[in-house]
Amino acid sequence: MNARTIRLFLFAPLLLATCAAAQSVTPPTTGGAPNASQPEVTLLPMEPVKVTVGKSASFHLSFQVCEGFHINSNAPKNPDLIPTVLKLSPPGEMVTGKVAYPEGQLLTLPFLPDEKLSVYTGTFQVSGMVKTTRSLSPGTYRVRGKLEYQPCSDRQCLPPRSTPLSFDVKVVRGSSAHRANPPQSPNIHN
Amino acid sequence: MKINLLTFLLLIVVVSAMFLGGRYLANRSQPAASAQITGDANGQLAPDFELKDLTGKVVRLRDFRGQAVLLNFWATWCPPCKEEMPWFADLQQRYGPQGLQVIGVAMDDSGLPAIESFAKKLGVNYLVLLGKEAVAQAYGNVQFLPDTFYINRDGRIVAHVQGLIGRKEIEERVKKALGDKVAGQQTAGNAATAAVKTGTP
Numbered sequence: 001m002n003a004r005t006i007r008l009f010l011f012a013p014l015l016l017a018t019c020a021a022a023q024s025v026t027p028p029t030t031g032g033a034p035n036a037s038q039p040e041v042t043l044l045p046m047e048p049v050k051v052t053v054g055k056s057a058s059f060h061l062s063f064q065v066c067e068g069f070h071i072n073s074n075a076p077k078n079p080d081l082i083p084t085v086l087k088l089s090p091p092g093e094m095v096t097g098k099v100a101y102p103e104g105q106l107l108t109l110p111f112l113p114d115e116k117l118s119v120y121t122g123t124f125q126v127s128g129m130v131k132t133t134r135s136l137s138p139g140t141y142r143v144r145g146k147l148e149y150q151p152c153s154d155r156q157c158l159p160p161r162s163t164p165l166s167f168d169v170k171v172v173r174g175s176s177a178h179r180a181n182p183p184q185s186p187n188i189h190n
Numbered sequence: 191m192k193i194n195l196l197t198f199l200l201l202i203v204v205v206s207a208m209f210l211g212g213r214y215l216a217n218r219s220q221p222a223a224s225a226q227i228t229g230d231a232n233g234q235l236a237p238d239f240e241l242k243d244l245t246g247k248v249v250r251l252r253d254f255r256g257q258a259v260l261l262n263f264w265a266t267w268c269p270p271c272k273e274e275m276p277w278f279a280d281l282q283q284r285y286g287p288q289g290l291q292v293i294g295v296a297m298d299d300s301g302l303p304a305i306e307s308f309a310k311k312l313g314v315n316y317l318v319l320l321g322k323e324a325v326a327q328a329y330g331n332v333q334f335l336p337d338t339f340y341i342n343r344d345g346r347i348v349a350h351v352q353g354l355i356g357r358k359e360i361e362e363r364v365k366k367a368l369g370d371k372v373a374g375q376q377t378a379g380n381a382a383t384a385a386v387k388t389g390t391p
Contacts, residue, residue: 080266080267080272080300080304080308081267081269082267109269109270111269111270111273111354112269112272112273115269117269150267152268152269152270153353154270155270155353155354155355156268156270156334156335156336156352156353156354157265157267157268157269157270157271157334157335158333158334158335159265159297159298159333159335160267
């Protein structure tokens with residue numbers, strides 16, 4: 001190997017690196033509003049939902065809307081507005097029933113005195129049913145999903161977004177479910 | 191030794207050529223937006239863009255050089271945006287002859303018919319464009335709506351407002367964007383104002 005070939009080997013990586021650096025585009029620095037990427041709605045901590053094999057049980061998910069923001073209810077009064085929707089993906093051999101949403105609070109914004117908005121603010125609760133098949137083994141299962149919503153303050157809005165969520169369902173055998181039932185009142189007699 | 195020097199010089203020439211070539215290619219592959227707003231938008235050159243209007247025609251910001259531009263990012267699901275739109279229509283009518291062009295950039299996915307119908311319902315008489323994420327990024331990562339940039343006749347941003355403000359405050363910024371030329375013509379403009387009835391803050 002002569003001196004020329006050696007020099008070529010030494011310089012080739014340098015050349016490649018120089019060109020790569022020249023062609024790379026500097027990422028733009030963005031100056032978006034603060035907290036723009038943070039979710040404005042969070043699921044509050046909850047106990048696992050207890051359900052007997054082959055039966056159903058109700059669940060209640062409590063959400064907290066960030067202070068200063070509101071989100072449209074599930075049934076906004078204006079069709080242009082985006083409703084809040086809970087979407088769930090239960091594990092196999094488990095199904096979730098129809099979700100019940102609370103009524104929205106009627107809100108009149110200072111700049112829209114003639115329009116009443118149906119919104120959720122502060123804490124609100126969404127309920128539903130979870131049902132298991134008879135063949136499901138006892139254990140703890142995780143239901144995953146997301147809450148889709150579109151937040152606004154009284155002067156500005158953020159694009160529609162979603163909060164990913166999950167909650168546990170504890171599946172128990174039938175006999176333990178009987179023990180869990182509250183005893184009947186001793187004052188009731190037939 | 192002489193050969194070594196020649197080789198070295200040749201290498202410098204090759205490296206320089208590749209460096210400059212690389213830079214040229216990198217610049218060519220950048221998005222259409224001419225610049226990115228960083229930090230405070232005031233005083234910065236408004237990034238140029240190409241967007242389609244409701245008829246499908248391509249509109250460029252640079253087409254309005256020499257005019258003042260009120261560039262408003264909005265969406266159909268945004269109640270504060272809805273409030274401003276009749277005010278903008280009024281401003282377009284009053285200050286249009288003096289060189290104002292209001293441009294509304296729709297930032298939602300509801301589709302052309304929904305945007306068109308929404309704008310019509312609110313009496314929009316100004317240019318509405320179908321927004322793209324790249325343009326929102328170029329304008330400092332627009333997320334909160336409404337987001338409005340007031341651009342002077344030289345294409346420079348003279349005011350930037352995130353969120354809804356009062357009608358009078360909007361008009362003050364429009365006048366600022368129009369510059370001195372608007373001051374003497376205001377009296378004539380005011381006469382036309384009375385004919386336009388829109389909502390008040």
